[in-house]
Amino acid sequence: MTSYLFRRILLLGLTLLGLSIIVFIISRVVPADPARLAAGPDATEEMVQKLRKEFGLDDPLPIQYFNYLGGIFRGDLGRSIRTRRPVIEDLATYYPATLELVLFSLLLASLGGIFIGTLSGVYHGQWVDQLSRLIAVIGVGMPDFWLALMLQMLIGLKWKLLPSGGRLGFQTPPPMGITHFFLLDSLLTGNWGTFVEAFRHILLPAISLSFPAFASLTRLTRAEVLDVLSTDFVKTARAKGLSERVVIWRHMLRNALIPTTTMIGLRFGWMLGGTVMVETVFNWPGLGLYAVQSATFADFNAIMGTTLLVGLNFALANLIVDLLYGVLDPRIRYD
Amino acid sequence: MFRKITVIVLLVVGLGAIGLGYEVVGGKIHIVYGARQPVEIVDPSIHYDWSTRNILQSLYDALLKYVDNPPILEPWLANSWEVSPDGRVWTFHLVTNAKFHNGDPVTADAVKFSFVRTLTLKQGPAWMLLGILDPEGIEVIDPYTIRFTLNYPYAPFISVLPWWYIMNPNVVMAHEVNGDWGTNWLRNPPNEAGSGPFVVREWRPGEYYWLEAWDEYWKGWPNPDHIGGFIFKLIREPASQRVAILTGEADIVEGVTPRDFDELAKTPGIYVPEYPGMTTFGIKMNTKRGMTANPLIRKAICYAFDYDALIDIYEGHAILEDSPFPPATKGYVSLKEQMYRQDLEKAKEYMRMAGYPEGGFELEYVYVAEMEEERLIGLVLQDSLAKLGITVKMVPMVWPQMVELASKPETSPDMMAVFTTPVTNDPDAIAIQYHPMSAGRYYYAHWYENPRVTQLVEQARATVDWDARAKMYEEIQRIILDDAPEIFGMLYNRRWAFREYVQGFRFCPLRMTSEIDMYYLYIDRAKLPPKR
Numbered sequence: 001m002t003s004y005l006f007r008r009i010l011l012l013g014l015t016l017l018g019l020s021i022i023v024f025i026i027s028r029v030v031p032a033d034p035a036r037l038a039a040g041p042d043a044t045e046e047m048v049q050k051l052r053k054e055f056g057l058d059d060p061l062p063i064q065y066f067n068y069l070g071g072i073f074r075g076d077l078g079r080s081i082r083t084r085r086p087v088i089e090d091l092a093t094y095y096p097a098t099l100e101l102v103l104f105s106l107l108l109a110s111l112g113g114i115f116i117g118t119l120s121g122v123y124h125g126q127w128v129d130q131l132s133r134l135i136a137v138i139g140v141g142m143p144d145f146w147l148a149l150m151l152q153m154l155i156g157l158k159w160k161l162l163p164s165g166g167r168l169g170f171q172t173p174p175p176m177g178i179t180h181f182f183l184l185d186s187l188l189t190g191n192w193g194t195f196v197e198a199f200r201h202i203l204l205p206a207i208s209l210s211f212p213a214f215a216s217l218t219r220l221t222r223a224e225v226l227d228v229l230s231t232d233f234v235k236t237a238r239a240k241g242l243s244e245r246v247v248i249w250r251h252m253l254r255n256a257l258i259p260t261t262t263m264i265g266l267r268f269g270w271m272l273g274g275t276v277m278v279e280t281v282f283n284w285p286g287l288g289l290y291a292v293q294s295a296t297f298a299d300f301n302a303i304m305g306t307t308l309l310v311g312l313n314f315a316l317a318n319l320i321v322d323l324l325y326g327v328l329d330p331r332i333r334y335d
Numbered sequence: 336m337f338r339k340i341t342v343i344v345l346l347v348v349g350l351g352a353i354g355l356g357y358e359v360v361g362g363k364i365h366i367v368y369g370a371r372q373p374v375e376i377v378d379p380s381i382h383y384d385w386s387t388r389n390i391l392q393s394l395y396d397a398l399l400k401y402v403d404n405p406p407i408l409e410p411w412l413a414n415s416w417e418v419s420p421d422g423r424v425w426t427f428h429l430v431t432n433a434k435f436h437n438g439d440p441v442t443a444d445a446v447k448f449s450f451v452r453t454l455t456l457k458q459g460p461a462w463m464l465l466g467i468l469d470p471e472g473i474e475v476i477d478p479y480t481i482r483f484t485l486n487y488p489y490a491p492f493i494s495v496l497p498w499w500y501i502m503n504p505n506v507v508m509a510h511e512v513n514g515d516w517g518t519n520w521l522r523n524p525p526n527e528a529g530s531g532p533f534v535v536r537e538w539r540p541g542e543y544y545w546l547e548a549w550d551e552y553w554k555g556w557p558n559p560d561h562i563g564g565f566i567f568k569l570i571r572e573p574a575s576q577r578v579a580i581l582t583g584e585a586d587i588v589e590g591v592t593p594r595d596f597d598e599l600a601k602t603p604g605i606y607v608p609e610y611p612g613m614t615t616f617g618i619k620m621n622t623k624r625g626m627t628a629n630p631l632i633r634k635a636i637c638y639a640f641d642y643d644a645l646i647d648i649y650e651g652h653a654i655l656e657d658s659p660f661p662p663a664t665k666g667y668v669s670l671k672e673q674m675y676r677q678d679l680e681k682a683k684e685y686m687r688m689a690g691y692p693e694g695g696f697e698l699e700y701v702y703v704a705e706m707e708e709e710r711l712i713g714l715v716l717q718d719s720l721a722k723l724g725i726t727v728k729m730v731p732m733v734w735p736q737m738v739e740l741a742s743k744p745e746t747s748p749d750m751m752a753v754f755t756t757p758v759t760n761d762p763d764a765i766a767i768q769y770h771p772m773s774a775g776r777y778y779y780a781h782w783y784e785n786p787r788v789t790q791l792v793e794q795a796r797a798t799v800d801w802d803a804r805a806k807m808y809e810e811i812q813r814i815i816l817d818d819a820p821e822i823f824g825m826l827y828n829r830r831w832a833f834r835e836y837v838q839g840f841r842f843c844p845l846r847m848t849s850e851i852d853m854y855y856l857y858i859d860r861a862k863l864p865p866k867r
Contacts, residue, residue: 033742036739040383041776044465084382152578167542281571285540
């Protein structure tokens with residue numbers, strides 16, 4: 001197990017190194033001059049040159065890359081030419097909001113998807129199954145930004161049941177920053193009012209973001225449950241006289257969940273890289289918008305920093321999923 | 336268990352009704368401005384764009400201020416000034432009651448510090464005076480008198496002063512680290528060092544920026560019912576902005592579609608101020624390379640283009656240009672009679688004179704990929720030039736790429752769609768766009784060069800006598816029009832949607848895109864609905 005972990009972490013480092021090279025090359029190949037853009041439309045050549053020098057953009061490309069790489073080992077991801085702040089500060093500002101949204105959405109999608117998928121599989125062919133299949137088809141086919149707009153306009157703006165955007169109301173101060181997840185921090189500090197406010201704010205974006213994942217998890221869980229239902233060990237469990245609830249939730253589901261766990265891990269990565277539309281609609285101050293603005297501004301350091309962070313998350317999620325296999329199925333060995 | 340969770344979720348959802356957008360703090364109304372563009376750097380020496388300046392204008396004051404339409408320069412921190420006969424030495428007398436938010440007086444030392452800081456950092460508005468004014472040319476005569484000695488006579492000097500905001504040197508330099516002039520501190524609100532009518536109440540990056548009125552503002556407030564503050568809330572989707580103003584979640588919005596503005600204008604409780612701006616749309620043609628280097632071809636293109644379609648694309652909310660200068664510019668001359676309008680016979684005649692009676696070549700039209708209006712204009716261009724046998728290749732691009740291409744004559748596209756907003760109403764702000772000094776900037780994508788225009792632009796900016804300048808600018812306008820370095824297009828109207836209880840809006844075309852001077856806004860309490 002230890003050597004497996006060591007190998008995976010080494011591989012993770014190499015993956016990130018490869019990613020950094022690819023993103024570095026792609027971002028530099030695009031014919032755009034970030035210094036000219038950051039200096040402003042009327043800037044003189046002298047002003048553009050000054051910014052270019054200040055941000056090391058006048059160095060040869062290999063030097064720029066090695067300077068960047070050296071910075072990473074010192075915990076310095078460079079400065080954003082658009083915001084003029086260290087990228088690490090920008091990421092610290094925007095990343096927690098995105099991570100909180102993604103984790104909460106993943107929780108909704110996983111709980112909902114596994115629960116409905118299991119019911120659908122167990123009550124195969126009945127109305128629960130038909131309804132869940134319909135929802136799943138809609139969920140897979142519906143673009144998240146469209147759902148987000150509809151939820152915002154109807155529930156947020158027209159009926160005013162939930163806030164239409166942001167993380168907290170205007171006059172609600174954020175909770176003390178322990179994890180920078182508003183839901184968790186408000187709970188940890190016993191600030192119930194803020195918790196309710198944060199919960200109400202995250203619901204609509206989380207529903208929008210989680211719906212496609214919920215749909216695919218429902219479908220996958222249903223298929224796996226149907227598969228496992230006909231296996232010998234389920235028949236044996238039933239023959240032993242175990243209650244249906246125990247058969248389903250303790251024996252059958254545990255085996256059906258291995259592909260679902262993989263899907264949850266993958267979905268985490270996809271969600272993290274795909275929050276921009278939902279963040280745009282709900283004015284969620286997260287990483288997705290930061291990434292898009294950085295890309296349109298050819299803000300090299302910010303693009304690199306965001307990509308590496310999302311890449312790291314993706315790789316970590318995969319590692320955690322691989323380790324979870326062993327928990328779900330003790331027959332799986334890592335050596 | 337499932338039922339319990341459902342009940343808890345429903346309870347939480349049901350808690351706290353959501354009311355109108357405005358907030359009430361201490362009896363004052365704080366309005367919500369729904370806007371699309373975030374604000375990243377709030378340092379007057381470093382950066383400006385429309386959303387940033389909406390905030391800067393609220394936190395800081397300048398020596399003078401642009402107000403109204405047509406724009407006038409209103410004395411602000413400076414209440415009078417003199418200029419030497421040769422236009423080199425400018426002396427300003429400051430008001431004596433102005434103070435910064437921390438109570439420090441606004442003195443000539445602060446003015447000198449602010450100018451030196453911006454000139455030294457060479458960012459943001461520095462381009463307006465770099466090479467014209469050096470730090471050594473700024474002299475404090477007494478605590479309330481400051482003198483600027485320019486490197487050479489520069490008549491438009493006064494016109495750029497409203498964009499040079501005055502910072503408190505004591506506050507900024509108290510946060511200086513390693514000679515950074517306090518930039519690392521000042522760029523991050525709530526940090527600020529201004530004397531303006533508002534102070535920062537709360538700053539949530541990427542979400543909203545809340546500024547509240549400063550009761551002790553040295554200049555006082557124009558209306559006793561002035562807004563208590565404003566929340567600059569990011570609402571990025573046009574459709575969301577529309578619903579936000581309709582439902583009252585926002586009190587002002589700026590970014591809905593032209594059709595939605597029309598609909599909002601007819602909605603009770605909402606009004607839509609509409610004014611012609613100073614932003615011109617033109618299709619710049621590369622005068623240095625390819626087929627468009629031939630002035631006869633350019634003229635043929637100008638005569639072939641369907642100008643009325645531009646107005647249709649903006650559904651009537653635009654006017655056609657009738658001079659290279661927008662009408663609100665000083666020295667603007669209407670050249671209606673000489674202006675290019677669609678005339679296919681003339682266009683074909685120019686094609687014959689150019690030696691291409693049947694056309695038979697292709698031109699690229701480069702436009703911003705996500706701008707629907709520019710795409711539609713491209714289709715009109717395609718259709719218009721097809722009648723001359725010219726094929727137009729539509730090339731959508733992201734803006735950074737376009738800026739980079741336009742920075743060199745070898746790469747600048749045959750035709751490039753460009754919106755340009757001048758920073759002042761001094762004619763130099765437009766004329767300079769046709770001078771080689773603008774090389775490398777996006778609006779110089781035409782790489783136009785006419786020795787007579789170059790000479791006149793230089794001469795006019797060094798002349799103090801307005802009548803003499805006006806004559807030169809008239810000649811400049813005529814020559815540029817005749818040389819046809821671009822298809823002179825249109826000026827679209829600027830529009831906002833306001834809830835009817837928000838009054839006092841004063842439009843000034845020199846404010847950028849959707850910028851609003853919040854100082855003049857007040858609440859008509861008779862029209863204010865109760866907050867739920």
